[in-house]
Amino acid sequence: xxxxxxxxxxxxxxxxxxRVLAGYLDGSIDPDVFRVFRLHNGIYxxxxxxxxxxxxxxxPGGGITPDQFDAMAHIADEYSRxxxxxxxxxxxxxxxxxxxxxxxxxxxxxxxxxxxxxxxGDAIRNVMGCHLAGACPKEQLDISAxxxxxxxxxxxxxxxxxxxxxxxxxxxGCETDCGQAxxxxxxxxxxxxxxxxxxxxxxxxxxxxxxxxxxPFPAMALEDFTSREDLMATIESVVRVFNxxxxxxxxxxxxxxxxxxxxxxEETQRRILKERKFLLASATWPGGLPAEVIEAGDEPAGTDxxxxxxxxxxxxxxxxxxxxxxxxxxxxxVIRGRAKGTxxxxxxxxxxxxxxxxxxxxxxxxxxxxxTVKLTNRQNVAFRDLTEEQLPKLFARLQxxxxxxxxxxxxxxxxxxxxxxxxxxxxxxxxxxxxxIGARLEEEGLAEVGGIRTNISGCTNSCGQHHIADIGFSGAxxxxxxxxxPGYTMLLGGYVGEAQINFGERAxxxxxxxxxxxxxxxxxRFSAEREAGESFRGWMDRAGGVKAxxxxxxxxxxxxxxxxxxxxxxxxxxxxxxxxxxxxxECAT
Numbered sequence: 001x002x003x004x005x006x007x008x009x010x011x012x013x014x015x016x017x018x019r020v021l022a023g024y025l026d027g028s029i030d031p032d033v034f035r036v037f038r039l040h041n042g043i044y045x046x047x048x049x050x051x052x053x054x055x056x057x058x059x060p061g062g063g064i065t066p067d068q069f070d071a072m073a074h075i076a077d078e079y080s081r082x083x084x085x086x087x088x089x090x091x092x093x094x095x096x097x098x099x100x101x102x103x104x105x106x107x108x109x110x111x112x113x114x115x116x117x118x119x120x121g122d123a124i125r126n127v128m129g130c131h132l133a134g135a136c137p138k139e140q141l142d143i144s145a146x147x148x149x150x151x152x153x154x155x156x157x158x159x160x161x162x163x164x165x166x167x168x169x170x171x172x173g174c175e176t177d178c179g180q181a182x183x184x185x186x187x188x189x190x191x192x193x194x195x196x197x198x199x200x201x202x203x204x205x206x207x208x209x210x211x212x213x214x215x216p217f218p219a220m221a222l223e224d225f226t227s228r229e230d231l232m233a234t235i236e237s238v239v240r241v242f243n244x245x246x247x248x249x250x251x252x253x254x255x256x257x258x259x260x261x262x263x264x265x266e267e268t269q270r271r272i273l274k275e276r277k278f279l280l281a282s283a284t285w286p287g288g289l290p291a292e293v294i295e296a297g298d299e300p301a302g303t304d305x306x307x308x309x310x311x312x313x314x315x316x317x318x319x320x321x322x323x324x325x326x327x328x329x330x331x332x333x334v335i336r337g338r339a340k341g342t343x344x345x346x347x348x349x350x351x352x353x354x355x356x357x358x359x360x361x362x363x364x365x366x367x368x369x370x371x372t373v374k375l376t377n378r379q380n381v382a383f384r385d386l387t388e389e390q391l392p393k394l395f396a397r398l399q400x401x402x403x404x405x406x407x408x409x410x411x412x413x414x415x416x417x418x419x420x421x422x423x424x425x426x427x428x429x430x431x432x433x434x435x436x437i438g439a440r441l442e443e444e445g446l447a448e449v450g451g452i453r454t455n456i457s458g459c460t461n462s463c464g465q466h467h468i469a470d471i472g473f474s475g476a477x478x479x480x481x482x483x484x485x486p487g488y489t490m491l492l493g494g495y496v497g498e499a500q501i502n503f504g505e506r507a508x509x510x511x512x513x514x515x516x517x518x519x520x521x522x523x524x525r526f527s528a529e530r531e532a533g534e535s536f537r538g539w540m541d542r543a544g545g546v547k548a549x550x551x552x553x554x555x556x557x558x559x560x561x562x563x564x565x566x567x568x569x570x571x572x573x574x575x576x577x578x579x580x581x582x583x584x585x586e587c588a589t
Contacts, residue, residue: 042116137337432572
């Protein structure tokens with residue numbers, strides 16, 4: 001693994017973690033104090049207890065280099081169990097890392113420019129951005145450098161050390177909103193406005209106080225237009241209002257969305273804009289264009305009239321027509337439309353899990369093709385800056401490692417959180433259900449239906465983002481015939497895009513073992529009845545809405561007697577009777 005000089009800030013983080021860990025292990029530091037410190041450094045306790053830890057690595061904007069891929073492989077083999085997991089927020093997580101070895105993991109990450117600092121805890125988490133930024137045919141601005149600027153500004157920022165709760169920032173380059181800005185504490189979408197002289201100015205719309213969790217809340221527009229010069233100061237002003245007014249005694253009501261509930265939107269808006277007006281006097285004022293943007297630029301990629309632009313965003317009507325494996329991959333996973341003459345292609349990562357061997361293979365592929373790579377919020381890997389001539393070779397390389405399946409925006413691309421496999425809060429094995437749904441779709445010939453997304457969370461906290469999927473499942477304990485059993489609440493019709501968001505509507509509750517059949521029935525009917533270009537939500541409303549669809553699935557909400565079907569009382573991947581065990585909340589989202 002290539003070594004480089006470690007950033008002084010990261011070196012100080014590692015040395016401090018070493019000292020504090022030693023104090024915790026010898027009993028001189030209180031466990032509750034250490035827990036807060038550990039979380040702030042991106043280290044999350046697993047449900048297995050003991051010294052088993054999940055290590056969360058931040059990839060700002062989703063970007064990753066070959067050396068960083070190689071580092072992931074090393075960490076997976078040396079400290080974890082041979083694989084890593086891509087999250088829905090551009091992180092890579094490693095499980096079963098022993099607490100005593102965490103400083104060594106931090107050193108290996110720092111050697112390739114990565115950190116776990118503020119990946120968990122009451123802080124600004126990993127800053128996200130659209131995976132097609134700089135390669136998108138629709139973007140108004142390339143938000144890549146903006147995401148990096150926000151990440152660097154808030155990393156170790158004194159304002160970001162003890163917030164009332166976690167805080168999430170997201171960037172999208174156009175209203176398609178592939179970055180999913182609409183359910184973040186601050187969601188930034190690039191836009192333009194026409195000036196009095198008829199010229200056009202590029203800037204942003206800033207949305208505030210969005211969130212998922214048990215009580216989803218749509219982000220609200222702060223103002224009609226925010227200039228490029230004012231953007232960073234605007235973001236910091238939102239953070240400052242949150243820091244000053246967020247709930248600190250009740251974690252369940254401590255997010256930015258609850259500030260709006262408490263103060264009202266107009267008062268929240270007034271305070272943010274007032275804070276921005278006087279922020280120039282602050283020592284941390286980030287006004288003007290950030291150095292990262294000045295250096296890298298933010299001009300949009302643009303389009304080429306000679307190239308047919310690939311449709312993007314939720315609801316994309318992908319259609320696989322060919323039987324040739326390469327052509328099928330091209331139809332499902334390649335995005336065209338960039339004026340600079342390059343294309344992008346998605347490597348499909350089932351359930352977001354990558355083995356150490358595939359981490360190394362991805363590093364080799366990236367070097368060979370000279371591509372830039374970003375993780376996607378659907379847990380896949382996007383190769384960008386490719387030429388048309390490279391596509392067949394890339395397909396062959398991905399096919400050799402099992403990552404060339406047409407998956408992007410097809411029904412087989414099921415997203416799930418880690419679930420009860422490792423998370424303290426989860427009550428069901430969400431990854432097991434995702435695997436079961438994928439298998440059933442394959443069996444039924446429905447795995448390549450385009451324009452439909454399925455997301456699964458192992459509890460109500462929505463780490464799997466079930467609220468914004470066409471089909472969403474949220475894990476829950478059920479009681480049947482005097483026994484506990486794994487179950488799910490099924491939601492239908494969630495959507496995020498075009499600067500709007502619709503949360504899925506509750507359809508019905510289901511035994512976990514009947515959830516795959518429910519998903520198959522909905523996908524089958526959608527595939528058979530949809531009109532050309534029709535979205536899932538449009539079809540659902542035309543088909544009678546969520547109540548009508550739920551009525552057709554009602555027969556699945558039945559538990560057989562334990563003696564007749566004992567598997568209904570055992571969760572996916574488990575061998576013993578289901579027990580809804582949860583630990584103390586450290587909140588992994």
